[in-house]
Amino acid sequence: MNSAILDTSVVIKWLHRENEEDVDKALLLREAYLHGALDVSIPDLLIYEFSNFLCYRSGLKPAEIMDLARGFWSFGFNVYPVTEAMTQSMLELALEHGISVYDAAFVALANRLSSSLVTADRALYKKVRDRHAVMLLADIIE
Numbered sequence: 001m002n003s004a005i006l007d008t009s010v011v012i013k014w015l016h017r018e019n020e021e022d023v024d025k026a027l028l029l030r031e032a033y034l035h036g037a038l039d040v041s042i043p044d045l046l047i048y049e050f051s052n053f054l055c056y057r058s059g060l061k062p063a064e065i066m067d068l069a070r071g072f073w074s075f076g077f078n079v080y081p082v083t084e085a086m087t088q089s090m091l092e093l094a095l096e097h098g099i100s101v102y103d104a105a106f107v108a109l110a111n112r113l114s115s116s117l118v119t120a121d122r123a124l125y126k127k128v129r130d131r132h133a134v135m136l137l138a139d140i141i142e
Helices: 007-015 023-034 045-056 061-073 083-099 103-114 122-128
Strands: 003-006 039-043 078-080 116-119 134-136
Touching: 003 103, 003 122, 007 045, 007 061, 007 116, 023 039, 039 045, 039 103, 045 061, 045 103, 061 134, 078 116, 083 122, 122 134
Parallel strands: 003 039, 003 116, 039 078, 116 134
Antiparallel strands: none
């Protein structure tokens, strides 16, 4: 795997490890990215989801939240904005697979870039694995 789309469930583990599963595997991806062995792209939606997690689910203090937000931006991910074509793809995927439009944004970007989506979300993985290039974080071999 030379390139990947990471969803929020994976990126959270790069910076916030408390009460998270498969952190070791997420950190393997982070190391590959930092050493130039993996190209990572994300839809801009991930920024909102990650920020929301920090504010409302991380249990962190405001100063810690701001530090993790700076850490996120230091990665310099390839960020893709939603376009009209992406919106069409997201809606089609959501309706076809019974997934949220939010989850469909990650699948749509993976399809657009001919890349694999890496997720820690088992429910999403089960719904799209047969028709799209998706990998479950737990299945990554160390």
